[in-house]
Amino acid sequence: MSFRRSHLLGLSGLTAGEIGDLLDRAEGYWDAAAHAGWRTATPVSGLSVVNLILEPSTRTRCSFEIAEQRLGLEHLSVGSDGLSLIKGETLSDTGRTLRSMGVNVFVVRHPEVGAPARMAEELPEAHVINAGDGTGEHPTQGLLDLLVLRRQWGSIEGRRIVVIGDVLHSRVARSTVHGFSALGGSTTLCGPAHLMPEAGGWPGTTIEDDLDRALAGADAVMALRIQRERFGAGELLPDRAGYRARYGLTSDRVARLAPETAIIHPGPFNRDVEIDGDVVDSGRTEVWRQVRAGVAVRMATLAAIGEVHADSAPAARAGAGE
Ligand code: NCD
Numbered sequence: 001m002s003f004r005r006s007h008l009l010g011l012s013g014l015t016a017g018e019i020g021d022l023l024d025r026a027e028g029y030w031d032a033a034a035h036a037g038w039r040t041a042t043p044v045s046g047l048s049v050v051n052l053i054l055e056p057s058t059r060t061r062c063s064f065e066i067a068e069q070r071l072g073l074e075h076l077s078v079g080s081d082g083l084s085l086i087k088g089e090t091l092s093d094t095g096r097t098l099r100s101m102g103v104n105v106f107v108v109r110h111p112e113v114g115a116p117a118r119m120a121e122e123l124p125e126a127h128v129i130n131a132g133d134g135t136g137e138h139p140t141q142g143l144l145d146l147l148v149l150r151r152q153w154g155s156i157e158g159r160r161i162v163v164i165g166d167v168l169h170s171r172v173a174r175s176t177v178h179g180f181s182a183l184g185g186s187t188t189l190c191g192p193a194h195l196m197p198e199a200g201g202w203p204g205t206t207i208e209d210d211l212d213r214a215l216a217g218a219d220a221v222m223a224l225r226i227q228r229e230r231f232g233a234g235e236l237l238p239d240r241a242g243y244r245a246r247y248g249l250t251s252d253r254v255a256r257l258a259p260e261t262a263i264i265h266p267g268p269f270n271r272d273v274e275i276d277g278d279v280v281d282s283g284r285t286e287v288w289r290q291v292r293a294g295v296a297v298r299m300a301t302l303a304a305i306g307e308v309h310a311d312s313a314p315a316a317r318a319g320a321g322e
Pocket of ligand 1: 007059069132138141171172186224225267268
């Protein structure tokens with residue numbers, strides 16, 4: 001089944017067919033993703049995109065902007081400092097304001113879980129892409145992880161990934177694990193007990209406390225940053241040296257991995273905490289291919305939503321309508 005949704009809010013709830021369709025489309029943009037100045041010969045028409053980036057972002061924001069340019073889309077990016085949100089305007093009023101200018105796609109990064117979904121409810125005739133909502137989901141990041149791994153293996157079916165560290169606060173982990181499980185893979189979660197999700201909460205996962213045991217026979221490993229900014233009051237931050245010794249992808253640990261085990265990290269890295277700087281610089285990881293895949297999956301998502309938009313009723317396409 002191909003992806004025919006109006007919004008991309010998360011990977012949970014998507015079928016293997018829908019995820020596979022987005023990955024197949026992204027495959028078609030793989031070369032374009034690393035080609036400076038590339039422009040599609042068949043621009044996606046009818047979409048006007050605003051990237052509402054209300055939390056810090058390097059990879060996600062820049063890759064959405066590049067994807068939009070390469071697809072020939074009208075687009076602009078704004079952060080919270082440049083918006084009336086700081087004067088007390090609600091996100092929904094910001095959305096309605098932009099809708100009145102004909103904007104019909106919102107790429108939303110927001111510190112609160114569910115903010116993009118609320119926007120999708122409040123602006124039903126627009127399209128919303130979740131670019132990371134608090135500790136919720138980050139579906140295009142999940143897709144890019146799946147794309148890099150599927151390119152390497154041909155299929156995710158039967159593969160096992162180890163996700164290490166601050167899983168509790170990670171929207172990336174939530175999206176990647178959901179996608180991995182939908183495509184027939186399994187996940188081992190490993191990290192400090194208080195940073196693990198509740199037992200049974202995530203599909204296709206088991207928890208293993210000992211990293212070296214978790215890594216034995218793994219097909220891929222993903223290291224996560226300790227997301228300090230998402231810790232609530234009273235939540236215990238691990239100390240850096242102790243964390244690196246127990247859960248870090250150190251040069252020594254990586255040397256003991258099977259050579260075919262893929263190493264991924266969503267970025268930004270805290271070098272010498274969850275992953276050694278030497279490992280990042282060694283060329284042994286997929287981290288730069290992940291960034292390239294990020295442009296490809298964002299192009300794919302926008303192109304798929306462009307098709308849904310073109311097929312939607314004329315009334316829904318008529319801009320703000322008021
Ligand atoms: C992640 C995010 O913002 O959730 N980064 C990203 O989008 N590549 C992960 C993180 O912040 O650690």
